[in-house]
Every structure is written in C-alpha cells, then in structure tokens.
Amino acid sequence: MSEVIAEGQSPSNHHLINRIDLIHGDLVAQDDVDAIVAAIPHNLDMSGSLNRAILGAAGEQIDNFILEHIYKPRPGDVFAVPPFGLPVSHILFAVTPDWNDAIAREDRDLTRCFRGAMQVAAQMGLQRVAFAALGTGKHKFPVMRAARLGLNAILDRLDDRFVEVRIVANRDDVFAAWNERLHHHGWTGYIDPTA
16 A cells, blocks of 8 residues: 655656646546546435536436446445446546545545546556546535645556546636646646736
8 A cells, every 4th residue: 555645745756747637628528538537426326517417428328337336335436337428438436525624534535536546547458547626526625635635646656557647627726726736746737828
C-alpha cells in the first residue's frame, strides 16, 4: 500500500505529470479515450447530471447492468462496466463518498476512487483515461480539497503504461482548482490568459 502524500510533497513519478491533461467540458463527449471515469453513490442511484447524461447516451441497459452486476459496493470501490451506447471501450464507476466534514474517512475513500480507477485502467491495458472531477458534484466535497486528493492519487499510480490521463471539469471553479493543483506539481499545461 502506498503512503499518503503530504501537502507540498510530490510523488516520485512527478516527471510524468505532463501526461495529465485538463479540459473544461463534458465527460460523456470524450470519444478519443479508452475509458471514462464517473462517480456513482454506494446505493447505485444513477441520479445527478453526469449519470443522467451517461444514461441518456448509453441507454437504460446500463442501469440494469449495474444493478445486476455490482453487489454491496463500498465507498472507494471501482467497477468496470461495458460502454453500451458510449463511444469508449469502458466506463469505470467509482463509488464516491459524500462529504461530511472528513469525520467518516471521506478523504481516504475519495483517494481510493482515483487510485482504484488508475489501477483498474492499468490492469485492463487502457492507455487514455478521462476522469470526471470526482466528489465535486452531488457528493459536495470542497473543490480544492477534491482536486488535491485526486491529483495526488493519480500521480501515485501514473506510470509509463498511460499515454494520457485527462481531467474533465464541467464547472469553472473545478477547472480553476485542478489547474492550480497541477501547476503546484510542476505541470506546464494550460495557462490562464488573464493572469
């Protein structure tokens, strides 16, 4: 098991950070990756704007598949699901915790979501993976906290098997938080033209 990365400490593989990309957009529209990573609550309820968009694009059969094949999910678990109508090879659903002032180990579980998705993707031989900004929607994590935990977890599992790990932010505040955290680790990608 890897150590938790402390604030200000870079993972040993930070030289791969420029394999991470950050875009402002729609996760469901990412058709040039092997898999998308979306959040799902432990009760498998497919509500929320992103999951409704996945249902709309993939079709109702994905909901039936999830209910039939995912048993007793726990926060932090990751499940690979066929794409059905989506133009990717796989959908990875991470069972994302709800924010509750960090009393119930939400930080650990959100970290497990990102690490687990990276590990599952690597085991499946996936080279291009697009992540939603897990935890920042209906799960109510503070945006900067979720970006810090998510980026540290991705960097902890990023290796040469990955060509690209894309973060797809659907809101300005989420984009700004990930942009800041990436640059904190030496990323040379997006620069705010107003800065």
